[in-house]
Amino acid sequence: MMRQRKADRVLPGLNLSLGFTVAYVSLIVLIPLAALVIKSFDLSMSEWWDAVTDARVVASYKLSLLTSFYAAVVNLVFGLLLAWVLVRYRFPGKRIIDGLIDLPFALPTAVAGIALTTIYAPKGWIGSLLEPLGIKVAYTPLGITIALIFIGLPFVVRTVQPVLQDMESDMEEAAVLLGAYRSRTFRKVILPELLPPLLTGFALAFARGIGEYGSVVFISGNMPMKTEIAPLLIITKLEQYQYSQAAAVAVGLLLVSFVLLLFINLLQRWSNRRLRSVTKGA
Amino acid sequence: MAGIVTNPRSGKNADTRPHLTESGLIRWVLIGAALLFVGLIVVLPMITVISESLRKGWDAYLEALKDPDAMAALRLTLITAAIAVPLNTIFGVAAAWAITKFKFRGKNLLITLIDLPFAVSPIVSGLIYVLLFGAQGFLGPWLDSRDIDIIFATPGIVLATMFVTFPFVARELIPIMEAQGVQDEEAAVSLGARGWRIFFKVTLPNIKWGLLYGMILCNARAMGEFGAVSVVSGHIRGETNTLPLHIEILYNEYQFSASFAVASLLMLLAIVTLIIKSILESRMSKEHES
Numbered sequence A: 001m002m003r004q005r006k007a008d009r010v011l012p013g014l015n016l017s018l019g020f021t022v023a024y025v026s027l028i029v030l031i032p033l034a035a036l037v038i039k040s041f042d043l044s045m046s047e048w049w050d051a052v053t054d055a056r057v058v059a060s061y062k063l064s065l066l067t068s069f070y071a072a073v074v075n076l077v078f079g080l081l082l083a084w085v086l087v088r089y090r091f092p093g094k095r096i097i098d099g100l101i102d103l104p105f106a107l108p109t110a111v112a113g114i115a116l117t118t119i120y121a122p123k124g125w126i127g128s129l130l131e132p133l134g135i136k137v138a139y140t141p142l143g144i145t146i147a148l149i150f151i152g153l154p155f156v157v158r159t160v161q162p163v164l165q166d167m168e169s170d171m172e173e174a175a176v177l178l179g180a181y182r183s184r185t186f187r188k189v190i191l192p193e194l195l196p197p198l199l200t201g202f203a204l205a206f207a208r209g210i211g212e213y214g215s216v217v218f219i220s221g222n223m224p225m226k227t228e229i230a231p232l233l234i235i236t237k238l239e240q241y242q243y244s245q246a247a248a249v250a251v252g253l254l255l256v257s258f259v260l261l262l263f264i265n266l267l268q269r270w271s272n273r274r275l276r277s278v279t280k281g282a
Numbered sequence B: 001m002a003g004i005v006t007n008p009r010s011g012k013n014a015d016t017r018p019h020l021t022e023s024g025l026i027r028w029v030l031i032g033a034a035l036l037f038v039g040l041i042v043v044l045p046m047i048t049v050i051s052e053s054l055r056k057g058w059d060a061y062l063e064a065l066k067d068p069d070a071m072a073a074l075r076l077t078l079i080t081a082a083i084a085v086p087l088n089t090i091f092g093v094a095a096a097w098a099i100t101k102f103k104f105r106g107k108n109l110l111i112t113l114i115d116l117p118f119a120v121s122p123i124v125s126g127l128i129y130v131l132l133f134g135a136q137g138f139l140g141p142w143l144d145s146r147d148i149d150i151i152f153a154t155p156g157i158v159l160a161t162m163f164v165t166f167p168f169v170a171r172e173l174i175p176i177m178e179a180q181g182v183q184d185e186e187a188a189v190s191l192g193a194r195g196w197r198i199f200f201k202v203t204l205p206n207i208k209w210g211l212l213y214g215m216i217l218c219n220a221r222a223m224g225e226f227g228a229v230s231v232v233s234g235h236i237r238g239e240t241n242t243l244p245l246h247i248e249i250l251y252n253e254y255q256f257s258a259s260f261a262v263a264s265l266l267m268l269l270a271i272v273t274l275i276i277k278s279i280l281e282s283r284m285s286k287e288h289e290s
Helices: A014-040 A045-053 A055-088 A094-100 A109-120 A127-133 A141-166 A170-177 A182-211 A214-219 A230-239 A243-281 B010-016 B024-053 B057-066 B068-101 B107-119 B122-133 B140-145 B154-165 B168-180 B183-190 B195-224 B227-233 B243-252 B256-289
Strands: none
Touching: A014 A243, A014 B068, A014 B107, A014 B122, A014 B154, A045 A055, A045 A243, A055 A094, A055 A141, A055 A182, A055 A230, A055 A243, A055 B024, A094 B024, A094 B256, A109 A127, A109 A141, A109 A214, A109 B024, A109 B195, A109 B243, A109 B256, A141 A182, A141 A214, A141 B024, A170 A182, A182 A243, A182 B122, A214 B243, A230 A243, A230 B122, A230 B227, A243 B107, A243 B122, B024 B256, B057 B068, B057 B256, B068 B107, B068 B154, B068 B168, B068 B195, B068 B243, B068 B256, B107 B154, B107 B168, B122 B154, B122 B227, B154 B195, B154 B227, B168 B195, B183 B195, B195 B243, B195 B256, B227 B243, B243 B256
């Protein structure tokens, strides 16, 4: 395990800290997750496949993926807008807005869930305005998307903001001197720089949305095949004591999360490499 | 270099140089759109929580908070956080110490494992403990024969909370301690300091704000976790209900204003968390500059 020989190490505490860390990670994370994977092996390969391709399960995966995707797209656009406005402009109340961006991280999801449901229910403040137009939000996929927009709001803003803050204006200056209009400078100079953080924030918001439960479960209506998200279906299976089925649906959900996590790691490596090649060139 | 004529932190005063910003009209349209979005998505729900909780008046509000079941839920939430936060803090410090001060094989794997709970759905976080300790779980019969309750009892709630709040402190400390390197500690060693003394006298003062920052976020999540706790709790009123679960029960019983009254308590926690967080952030950036 240790590559350094003891004599090379000046600081104490490797064995203690690493031993404790590994033991703790194993007890809290590794062993319980292994239990999940082993439980889903209760089913044979074809039974497992049947479990995750059951029409109700597929409908819930589809709903979770689609609503998370739409919510992440909205957050991509408005996250960029918010980061831009917060970094580049001055306006009254800016510090408060900046602080409020993190509210979805700090506010318990159940609180967000009941508040959003109350606002968008047919008798709620916004729901009653949309009702005459024939737009139903609460208890529809649109309501789920709105809850996921709330949950995913901080990700894009917080990944783009630091990059925008550290961006040198030299390139923008050069573009202007070379005769580019502002909109062209934005598209050709600024946007490419922001692409890696934008995509990272998008993927983080997307991944968070797929697993989200608390804020969604109140506004979604929970109708099988229509507004039943994948995490809720896991609970339903658990309550019916179908443990291996629940484990199978959960493993399917985990696989999607891991693919996204891998994608995020690749993105970060890509943007780091770009950063290094830029600094090397300078 | 160009730094003499152009301020390198030009982001701060870009709007004073007309060729590097948008026209006033576009600027205000963009600011307006951003404010509208934040107002609709973040501020409106906060106003709703306050107005709904006071809908039946101040007395009903206090009544909902003084309800014995609400008090029991508050107690359980506090107990859970009081166990989960210190344990995850000790873990976070140990993990950050091992990862940033030493080289060893498998370090990247360890970092990935620490990040893992962030990628797992809260429901799955609860499910894994049910599969391990539940009546039909791997250790279920063994625990049952010894009369040990984990699922549908406080230990399960604490475990699920520990899982979801597991990365916060470690994630916060690793980049800070990475940036600080090992020079200070090595200097302390060469001056004859030993073991814990190095940590308490040299490392801790360097990381104290970051440590607090991680603990505050960990605590907010521990007190507010809903999905994972909902799977393992069993929803027994007055016994295995945390505050977020109590909100759900009241809401499903159509006791809306009582539900929002309890919710307002958790919203207060979130606001206090955000204020402390921004104070710590400015402390950290000041120390970073000096």
